[in-house]
Amino acid sequence: MAIPELPDDILIDIFSRLPSKSVGKCRCLSKPWRTFLSSTQFIKSHLTNKILNQQNLLLITLSNSIQTIADVKHDAVSRKLDRIDGYTLKVVGSCDGLVLLVNEENDKFLVNPTTRHVAKLPNSPLALKGGYSSSMHGFGYDSYIDDYKVVALSYYDSDTDYEPDCVDTFVDVYCVRRGVWKRVESSPYDHSAPVTPPGAYLNGAVHWLAGSRESDHASVIAAFDLVNEVFTKIPAPNDLKKHSFEFSILVIFGGCLCMIVDRMDMRTDVWIMKEYGLADSWTKCTIDCGYDYGILNPLCYIGDEEVVWMTDEGRLAICNPKDETFRDMIVDGVPAMVNDGCVFVESLVSPSYDMFL
Amino acid sequence: MAAETGTPTTLTLKSNDDELFSVAESAAILSVTIRNMVEDGCAGGVIPLDNVDGKTLASVITYMNGISAIPADEEKKKSYRDKFLSDKDFETLADMVLAANYLNMSCLMDAVSAKIAQVMEKKSVGWVRRKFGIENDYTPEEEAAVKEEHKWTFEGVETDDDN
Numbered sequence: 001m002a003i004p005e006l007p008d009d010i011l012i013d014i015f016s017r018l019p020s021k022s023v024g025k026c027r028c029l030s031k032p033w034r035t036f037l038s039s040t041q042f043i044k045s046h047l048t049n050k051i052l053n054q055q056n057l058l059l060i061t062l063s064n065s066i067q068t069i070a071d072v073k074h075d076a077v078s079r080k081l082d083r084i085d086g087y088t089l090k091v092v093g094s095c096d097g098l099v100l101l102v103n104e105e106n107d108k109f110l111v112n113p114t115t116r117h118v119a120k121l122p123n124s125p126l127a128l129k130g131g132y133s134s135s136m137h138g139f140g141y142d143s144y145i146d147d148y149k150v151v152a153l154s155y156y157d158s159d160t161d162y163e164p165d166c167v168d169t170f171v172d173v174y175c176v177r178r179g180v181w182k183r184v185e186s187s188p189y190d191h192s193a194p195v196t197p198p199g200a201y202l203n204g205a206v207h208w209l210a211g212s213r214e215s216d217h218a219s220v221i222a223a224f225d226l227v228n229e230v231f232t233k234i235p236a237p238n239d240l241k242k243h244s245f246e247f248s249i250l251v252i253f254g255g256c257l258c259m260i261v262d263r264m265d266m267r268t269d270v271w272i273m274k275e276y277g278l279a280d281s282w283t284k285c286t287i288d289c290g291y292d293y294g295i296l297n298p299l300c301y302i303g304d305e306e307v308v309w310m311t312d313e314g315r316l317a318i319c320n321p322k323d324e325t326f327r328d329m330i331v332d333g334v335p336a337m338v339n340d341g342c343v344f345v346e347s348l349v350s351p352s353y354d355m356f357l
Numbered sequence: 358m359a360a361e362t363g364t365p366t367t368l369t370l371k372s373n374d375d376e377l378f379s380v381a382e383s384a385a386i387l388s389v390t391i392r393n394m395v396e397d398g399c400a401g402g403v404i405p406l407d408n409v410d411g412k413t414l415a416s417v418i419t420y421m422n423g424i425s426a427i428p429a430d431e432e433k434k435k436s437y438r439d440k441f442l443s444d445k446d447f448e449t450l451a452d453m454v455l456a457a458n459y460l461n462m463s464c465l466m467d468a469v470s471a472k473i474a475q476v477m478e479k480k481s482v483g484w485v486r487r488k489f490g491i492e493n494d495y496t497p498e499e500e501a502a503v504k505e506e507h508k509w510t511f512e513g514v515e516t517d518d519d520n
Contacts, residue, residue, distance in 0.1 A: 002487065002488060002489060002490030003447065003448050003451035003452075003488055003489060003490070004451060004452065004455060005490075006451065006454065006455065007458075010454055010455070010458055010470070013466075013470050014454075014470045014473050014474050014477075015474070017470060017471055017474035017475075018474050018477065018478060019478065020510075021509070021510045022477065022478050022479070022510070023510075024507045024509065024510030025482060025507065025510040025511065026482070026485060027503065027507055027510075028482050028495075028500065028503050028504055028507060029482060029485060029486055029489075029491050029493070030486075030491050030492060030493055030494050030495065031494050031495065031499075032494075033491060034503065079512075114509070115509060116509045
């Protein structure tokens with residue numbers, strides 16, 4: 001027996017509570033249902049349903065295959081995604097279930113690991129030539145124009161010396177749904193660094209550790225606002241004011257800005273900005289890594305306490321903060337070895353712009 | 358007025374198939390629709406609820422009485438809702454969501470929608486088509502193509518029995 005016909009707003013409410021896989025299955029019901037469940041309105045409503053926002057893990061193995069883990073635990077099972085071109089794939093960032101990956105040629109791939117859609121993004125016509133330049137990327141969402149944006153910072157650097165060849169750091173922005181690159185105002189900060197880390201996306205801005213161009217060359221946390229496309233400064237922990245950020249790492253963990261500072265004595269300081277933008281909200285904890293694990297950055301929680309870390313040797317280490325013990329995370333029966341990784345949420349958001357036309 | 362003498366006010370609700378139900382006003386005003394009628398002074402005699410049948414209204418009133426008897430404790434209210442919905446079949450849940458929508462009872466609406474999604478989550482395409490009365494307008498070739506495109510949705514998913 002069929003149920004009475006339900007109005008669209010009730011159907012959206014009910015179907016928004018289903019996991020992405022169940023929604024995908026329901027696209028096979030009929031043509032009108034496929035249209036309904038693929039509409040921007042529905043996908044948005046589904047995305048904002050917080051009940052479903054459980055964190056999944058995406059890992060890039062040493063052989064550059066891409067694995068995802070839906071149920072993150074000590075002994076996890078992974079699922080393989082289709083291969084993507086490149087010898088060294090790196091994660092730029094993730095937002096609303098989309099993950100941006102970049103390879104050694106600076107080719108950019110936007111992936112929805114849930115729906116397995118991959119879109120190769122075009123390179124900026126203004127991109128600086130490889131070999132003579134350094135670039136770093138960020139990825140996030142612009143709520144004003146309702147679009148995802150890729151940010152590329154680049155500067156001329158023909159040698160790998162600390163000093164860049166020219167002071168300008170060019171800022172190029174790509175709007176995913178519009179499919180266009182544009183160059184915006186150069187960064188007021190000094191982004192030259194021996195390594196080029198991805199930007200950390202939070203609160204509508206992509207964050208990098210950078211240097212001030214003032215005479216003191218102070219280290220700063222630079223935030224690129226994706227709506228206004230300008231840089232602002234986020235206060236760093238007071239204790240680190242005189243500190244150089246050159247060997248620190250900035251990531252997002254547990255929804256907060258998080259600075260990882262290697263103390264060079266087998267201990268790592270983890271600074272967490274509990275309230276975004278509030279200087280006094282930085283809190284520190286120190287982790288004793290011992291000889292076995294060189295901690296790089298935290299990926300996600302297992303349960304309420306244990307944290308999965310990526311180590312500098314490519315291991316995934318699970319840290320129990322209570323007794324400060326570490327052990328390897330097991331994926332598919334063996335200790336995981338990874339090139340890179342990130343967390344993402346399940347979503348139906350499409351990575352390719354033509355899907356929105 | 359009855360309220361001033363301490364006697365609880367009772368309202369009479371009428372379903373669209375002409376069944377009459379007595380319910381304490383304090384419980385009935387969980388429905389914003391009914392509360393507005395009471396506040397507008399339209400609740401003098403019988404309150405007609407044109408979009409709800411007797412069977413569903415009886416169930417909603419059981420819920421109103423049950424949930425209003427629980428003191429302000431969200432945990433207990435939630436577990437009452439879960440228990441209340443646990444033995445309802447899919448057709449009843451659909452009737453309930455329509456009634457909750459019409460009566461403007463957001464907590465019940467939320468709980469029933471969640472329950473419907475939970476029941477549907479692992480059901481087959483055929484089951485959902487039958488329950489929602491959906492006509493499959495794909496040709497066999499088109500259906501094969503759309504299933505191929507959504508292959509990821511069928512991986513590692515156990516489908517419940519089609520009952």
